[in-house]
Amino acid sequence: MEYLRNEMKMEFLALSANEGFARVAVGAFVAGLNPTVDELADLKTAVSEAVTNCIIHGYEQQEGKIWLSCCIEGRQVEITVADTGKGIKDIEQAREPLFTTKPELERSGMGFAFMEAFMDEVEVVSEPRKGTSVMMRKTIGEG
C-alpha cells in the first residue's frame, strides 16, 4: 500500500448528542486504512470517552466547544480532542481507573482507563481554567 497522509479537523458544540457524531466521523475518516472491526471499535470507544469527558468534566454540561482533529500518517492514526473548559487539577489522579469527581452522575471513572486500553498511546495536557487536550495514537493493521 502506498504511504498515506491525511488530516481532518472539526469543531462542534459540547452537546451529548454530538458524542455519536464524533465517533462515527472518526470511524468514517479512517475507513481508508481498512481497520478490523475490533480496531474500529477501539477508536470509536476512545473518541467517545474523550468527547464525553469534555462535556461532563471540561464544561460540566454547560455551553462550550470541542475541537477534534484526526491525522493519518501511514498506518498510524493520531486523534486529538480538546476543550477550553475547567481543566484537570491532578492529571495522574484523573487517569487512575475508577477515580471520578462525579459519582453522583453515576460516572464509572473508567474513561481514561479505556482510552489507554484501546489506544497505543495517550497524552493529556491540561491547565486549570484553560482547558484540556487529549492526544491518542494507534497503529492500524498490526494484528
Place this chain on the structure above:
Amino acid sequence: MEHKYEKEYGCLILRMPAELDHHQSEFFKEEADQLLLKYPVRSLIFDFMDTCFMDSSGIGVIIGRCKNVRFSGGYVKAVHLNEQINRIFQLSGLKKIIEVE
C-alpha cells in the same frame, strides 16, 4: 423515545438502546428507574440484543440499576453481548459482579 421492556414472573427484561453512550444513558436511566419503581421486581435482565456500542457511561448506568435491585435481594443478568460490549464488560470488571450469558 421509549425503551422496550418485558415483565414476567417478577423479572424485568430491559432492552438496551442501540448505542449506550452518555447521551443515550441519560434517557435509559430515567425510563429504567420509572419501570423499576412501577414494577418492584426481584430479577433484572439487561438485554443487549439491539446494542452495537457501549462506552464507560454504560457501566455507571448498569451498576446504578443493579444496586437498586440487589438492595432488595434481587438478581441481575446481562444477555446478548456483542464482542465489543463483552470486552467492555471484561475490562471494567463488570463481569465479576454481573452474570453474563
